Amino acid sequence: MNRETTNRIRFVIEDLLPPILRDSALFRAAAKLVWGEHIVKLARFRERAPFLTAGEYEDLYRHHPRVHAGTDNSAACIARIVDAIDGTSVCDVGCGTGALLSYIRAANPGLTRLTGVDFVVDDAARLDGLEYVAAKIEALPFADGEFDTVVCTHVIEHVLDYRKAIAELRRIARRRLIIVVPREREYRYSFNPHFNFFPYTHSFLRAVHPVPQTHLCIDIGRDIFYCEEPVQRDLEQAA
Incomplete structure (x- = not known):
């Protein structure tokens, strides 16, 4: 299933179904069929977010x-x-299988x-180079400004201390930082292990x-x- 399909499904269950139904036992029963x-484990995972051990976190993922x-x-x-990449070095934080890095490399020869980071890299494609x-x-085990462009997609919504995560992304980015998160609302029962929810673009700007x-x-x-040029880059351009 591609992202376009799941986004259409999300539109129906997040925006069209009323909250009284989305948080109900009826929706939970229907979701169990899938x-x-x-x-239920996902709902408990979110409820226990401040108390989860590293082992519990890794086991669920x-x-x-x-x-x-x-x-x-x-x-x-x-x-x-791929169009927003700036410079010659890229770090994809939360790289998953490494698929996005392969797109970035193909469009920016x-x-x-190219570096991929994840807390578990067992299923990375291990592409040459x-x-x-x-x-x-x-x-993150990198020096300040070590990469020209830092990319982080569909990760911030999973991180309890997301402000610390964003600070780390900014720390290692020298020229550009790119972040993608789902635009979604929070409900008790959902099909993802997200902690943070951003229903509007201005919701994310606050984050x-x-x-x-x-x-x-x-x-x-x-x-x-979301794409930004770090404050230091702004100062360099203004000088």
């Missing part, structure tokens, strides 16, 4: 069904991302370094505050595409 008891083949990004988001690093987004002067935040088919 994912069984996992739908290892057993969570992969909905999208390859990448969680839509074709429109991929096109925006002049890149000299791509470096994979196992690490948590809240503590990334303070926002640098040079930035873009737009809605692309129920996903929020």
Whole structure:
């Protein structure tokens, strides 16, 4: 299933079904027909977010069904991302299988370094010329400004301390930071292990505050595409 299809499904269950139904036992029963008891496990996972151990967190993600083949990004988001790459080094934080990095490399043949980061890299495609690093987004093992462009798609919604995660992304980005998150509302029962929900683009802008002067935040088919040039880059351009 591709992202475009799941976004259409999300429109129906998130925007058309009233909250009184989405949070009900009736919806839970219907959802169980699709994912069984996992739908209940996801609800408990969110409820216990502040108390989860690292082992519990990793266990759920290892057993969570992969909905999208390859990448969680839509074709429109991929096109925006590959067009926004600046410089010769790229780090994809939350790289998953490495599919997005392969799109980035194909569209930007002049890149000299491509690095994928995830807290579990077991299912990475291990494509030639791509470096994979196992690490948590809240503590990235890189120097300040080590990469020209840092990309992070469909990760921030999963991270409890998302402000710390965003600070780390900004720390290692020298020229440009690109973030994609789903535009969605929170309900008790859902088909994803998300902690953070951004129903509008301005909801996400509050999450990334303070926002640098040079930035873009737009809605692309129920996903929020955010791109910024770090404050230091703004200062360099103004000098």
